[in-house]
Amino acid sequence: MTMKRIASELANIQRDDVETGLTRSIDVQDSLHWVAHIRGPEGSVYAQETCIINIAFSENYPRDSPRLTFTTPLFHPNVSAVGNLRLAEFDQSQWSPAITIRTILISLQAMLSDPNLLEGCILNEEAAALYLRNPEDFKKRAGQWMELHSD
Template identity: 30%
Template sequence: MGSQKRIAKELAELTESPPEGITVRLADESNLYNWHVYMEGPENSPYHKGTFLVNLNLPTNYPFKPPTVSFGTKIYHPNVTNDEKGSMCLGMLRPDEWKPSSKIVAVLQFARQLLAEPMPDDAVEGRIAEQYRTDRKRYEEVAREWTRKHATGKKA
């Protein structure tokens, strides 16, 4: 099964030499398709000093279909839904933009980069995107507050 081989290889690479600020584990040792990613908020972002649980689910026909990425930790961000699903809007994960040559490491680096540089024009939370555009100071205050409240020091 090519899909499992590729996933196992990418998981091994990510575990052995993880990108900065990112730690990856299987959510359940017996399931290669469901990962827990611990993402540190980048410096110079309101998420700095926070550690966020990101759930990465791979379809059985990966890499031909993109993974889904969602935040297990509540986050105040224009590109992440403000509900218990925590769905993240990433252009590269749209079925029409996904390329089988894309790697999970690129997805995770892009997701972390989005914490440092939100994309308000591609927002799933319009109100937060509007605030980001018009009142950056208040947006950063609320994002920092949520980070303190929901994302401090929980590494499983």
């Protein structure tokens, strides 16, 4: 079931790619490891930038959530210095096999526009504090971070 589901999701993403503008591409390293290139959402500090995300599927996918990490360094409250991210959808207690990779990538774009600042969701305290204290300075710092680390 895992390989059939993964192949189906890849086909759906590739078919919708141009229409949605969600991804630039999905590189399939092997059947259980993808590299996604998502565009920063319009109106956000990450707009016009491409973020690279590693997606690791377990042998139990879709029963178990995939592991996702940003390889593009981001200054963001929900992304750690090593690229770990925190979304409720990835928590095993919240995970549903009905969630697709396309849905997850859309959730990541939403997270880039609107960080989740609830307790337990923050992985970068400095970014969260700046976002709350001075949103304009946060945007400036996040933009500088993207310029420094973009291709």
